[in-house]
Structures are given as C-alpha cells and as structure tokens.
Amino acid sequence: MRYVRLAQPEGNLYYELQIYYNINNGCPVVKKLWFAYLLCVSFSVTAERHPPNVIFVLADDLGYNEIGxxxxxxxxxxxxxKLAEQGMRFTQFYAGAPVCATSRSVLMTxxxxxxxxVRGNAFPEDNxxxxxxxxxxxxxxxxxxxxYRTALIGxxxxxMNNTQGHPNEQGFDYFFGYLSxxxxxxxxxxFxxxxxxKVGLPNTVRPMGNGHLYGAGVAVDKKVYAPDLFIDEALxxxxxxxxxxxxxYYAxxxxxxxxxxxTIRRADGAEVPELGEYESTDWQLGSxxxxxxxxRMDRDIGAMMEQVKQLGMEDNxxxxxxxxxxxxxxxAEPMDFFSPSAPLQGWKMELWEGGIRVPLIVRWPATVPANVVSNEVGYFGDFMATFADITGQPVPAGTDSQSLMPLWQQQTQNYKPHEYLYWEFKGRDTGVVALKDGRWKGIVRDEDPTRLALFDLAxxxxxxxxxxxxHPELVEELWAYLRSARSESEHWPPIITF
Structure with a gap:
C-alpha cells in the first residue's frame, strides 16, 4: 500500500519516493521510481499518434441533481x-438499473x-x-x-477472486480496488x-453486516482513505x-x-477525512x-483533467x-436536503426517473463541441456500440446498443435512438419499465401486475x-413489448409473469 508519495526533480528527470506500509511487520518500504520530467518531455502524445484514450468516471449513488x-x-x-462547459451534457440519459450490480453489468455488456x-444485487456465495x-x-x-491498455480502479x-467474473478475466489488464x-x-x-x-491497509475495522466476510464494517482506526489511493493509482x-x-474505468x-x-449513527455513513469548506456551515453533520x-471526488477528477492537459493528451x-x-x-440530514433527484421523482432502488436517470458529461475536444446540451435519449448499454464505433470494430452480436457518436458529433440526423428501453428491479420498488421513444414510460409493479401506469415524460x-x-393504444403496445423484452435467466426468474 502506498502511504506517502514524494516527487523530486533531478535534472531532466524526476523520481517518486513511494513509501509502503508493510502490514506484517510495520516497517516502511521505500521505492524510487524514475519518470520523464513532465515539463521537459519531448515525446508528448498527440492526437495523430494513436486512437483516443478513454477515461470513464463512474460515481456511486450520485443523484441527477448533485453536481452544479x-x-x-x-x-x-x-x-x-468545467468538464460540462468544455463538452456535452445530457439531460435524458439512463443508468442500466436503479441498483449497482445490474447497472454495471449493463454498462459492461x-x-x-x-x-x-447480472440482474440484481446478491452476495458472492449465491451460486x-x-x-x-x-x-x-x-x-x-x-x-x-x-x-488498448485497460484498467479498472475502484x-x-x-x-470475486478466483472466478470467471474477476476483472482480469473480463478484459482488464490491471485492477485495484474492491471486488465486492x-x-x-x-x-x-x-485491505x-x-x-x-490482497493489499493490506493499516486501518482497523469492526466487521458488521451481512457483507462482513468480504470486508464490510466500520473503521475504528482510520489511517488510509480508499478513494485517496484510487486517485493516486489513476494518475x-x-x-x-x-x-x-x-x-x-475509474469506478x-x-x-x-x-x-x-x-446503523451506529446516521451521519457516520458518509465517510470522509475532512469537512473542508463545509465545516463552517450550519448544516447537520451528515449533510x-x-x-x-x-x-473531494470533484477535486480528484480535476487532478486527472489537469494531468491529461499537462501530458498534452487533452484533445485526444x-x-x-x-x-x-x-x-x-x-x-444526509434530512435526506432531501440537497434535492438530489430534482426535478425528478424517486431514489435509488426505485423505478421512477430519479432512480434511473443519471448525469452524463462527455468531453472530447477533438470531436465533441464545447458547452452543448443534448436532450436525446441514451443509456449505459449504448457505450458498447459507441466504443466499437470509435475503435473501428463491429458491434458485438446480442447487444442492445446504439452508437452515441452521431450525437457527440452533433449529427443528430444520423442518430438511431432505441424505440424501446427496458428496466427491471426486485426490491423496494419491484417491477418492470418500458420507455417508448424516450417519451412514453410504462411501469408495471408487482403489487398489481395487471395494471400498466403510463407517464408522458415530455x-x-x-x-x-x-x-x-x-392512451389505450400505447398501453397495449407497451404490454406487447414487455412480454417479449426479457430473456430467460438461470439465476434471475421473471419479476412479473405476463
């Protein structure tokens, strides 16, 4: 584990002293790593030298209205x-699900x-x-x-480890973070x-909850904050x-x-080393x-943005x-203090727009125009076709994916939006959703599986x-779609039986 990082210039090079904490004996281990000094580098990468790099930052449970x-x-x-000002901001973009595991599976596949x-959250031992x-x-x-060289950090x-689902078995050359x-x-x-x-860390944790076998719990001796390690690894x-x-993939x-x-104290769920500029506010502690x-996450994203700029790779x-x-x-105290879903209704684990509609910002100076707002509809699954388009490969068979490249290039006449999008969830708000033409949203909940509620999002x-x-004709059309939208799954039986 990197505990302290010091950079020192020496001639036209610089070296980093990376001080590691040995969890077994408590002794520090020092490594001296040499790199080309950034201000003197003569081989800065340019857009002409290779295909575009991709940095995909995925926040965890961040609401539609939680950034400026x-x-x-x-x-x-x-x-x-600033990223939004320099690129394109989408107003109707959707996650893969209202909960993390399914949503990330949609993104990846x-x-x-x-x-x-993966069509829901489960524990690793659940077959x-x-x-x-x-x-x-x-x-x-x-x-x-x-x-491409590929990495997942976060x-x-x-x-889990020793399974076919491990990141290294799914195309990532390098992984650092949490498996569960x-x-x-x-x-x-x-760790x-x-x-x-496993990389040991010098925190002391009291195991708690159903996930304690995988490292869940509450730290009673806090020395190293995992997100601080993630940004160092990314840089x-x-x-x-x-x-x-x-x-x-910075997740x-x-x-x-x-x-x-x-469960100990509500505010303790928001773990952060310091309150920073919010310390002097009259808000409650959780907020x-x-x-x-x-x-703090925004600061780390800024560090990646600045590094890409200093390396001369921003355009590419x-x-x-x-x-x-x-x-x-x-x-947060109270939970709606920040109006995290506004102007939408709903939260995580709910089928309302607030549970599935998420922010999307794309910056690519060589291609995407600056300070543009797109009201076109897309979702996580579209990144497969988009990146296939960018890398010059065919879209893999069996996907539900349309390339977003025409939108990024402001060639909306060439964009082929999905006629239908589909979601399902079993939990606090169990049901299925069909969205037609980005406007007509049908929801069938298990409390009344014979009824389809219809909303005009426009x-x-x-x-x-x-x-x-x-609109009885639209209701029938959405029913017909929902009956055929889902494939059979060994581990995830139908949520609604039609």
Missing part, C-alpha cells in the same frame, strides 16, 4: 462543471437489464448470481481487441485487491500509459453510504459530510462522467399523472 452542472446549489463541483448476465461469465463480452475486452461488483460491493461500503478497509492479490496509470491508447465508491456505519465527499482523450443509479443519501418529467386511460 445539473442545478445543484449547495454542493460545489467546479471541475465537473451493452445488454439491457432483461438480457444482461454465481452476481458474476459475469467467460462467455460474456465486456467493454474492456472490446478495447483489448483494439490494442469498485467492481461483478465477480459490500466491501465497497467501507471507505477505510483493512483492497491489486489484481488477484500513475495515466502517466505510465501516456504513449499508448488506454481505457481507464469510485463516492458518495455511497457505509450502510453498516449508519456536511455528504457534500465533502462529492467535492475522451473524458466521461456518470453515475450508476439514483441517489441513496441515507446519511409533459410530466416528475411522473405525477398517470395517463394510461387517455
């Missing part, structure tokens, strides 16, 4: 706001929630229910086929994974791979709650911490930011009025 570019007033996100391998298989084809494998949640999403609740863990090896990966195309666990800690988590790097589902701010984005009685 989408209307947030209380939480400060200057770097993400390009298949919607009724086709992708492989939350695990990608060898036959699944991921974004990382797509990039590997195009000779939260995975789609396969239960482990990722804990921001001060006793993280580097590829298939190192970018630096080391500056001369070749790379795909960096932070911010601002997810430590669910176990909230201060929640805001501090997001602003696609920078993407989104969230895996709607907000789950059970540590006129009623907050889903306040069920218009199913006014």
């Amino acid at each position: 570019a989408y209307g947030q007033q209380k939480i400060h996100t200057p770097n993400l706001d 390009g298949q919607h929630a009724g086709h992708t391998r 492989g229910r939350q695990e990608l298989y060898a036959e699944d084809f991921t974004l990382a494998e797509l990039f590997k086929q195009a000779n 939260k995975w949640g789609l396969g 999403q239960h482990h990722a609740h804990n921001f001060y863990p006793t 993280l994974w580097r590829n298939d090896l 190192s990966f970018i630096q080391q791979n500056r001369q070749q195309p790379f795909f960096l 932070t666990n911010v601002p997810h709650s430590n669910n176990e800690a909230t 201060k911490r929640h805001a501090a988590m997001i602003t 790097t696609i920078f993407i930011f989104s969230s895996d589902n709607g907000p789950h701010v059970d540590h 006129a009623d984005v907050a889903e306040q009025r069920d218009v199913s009685q006014d």
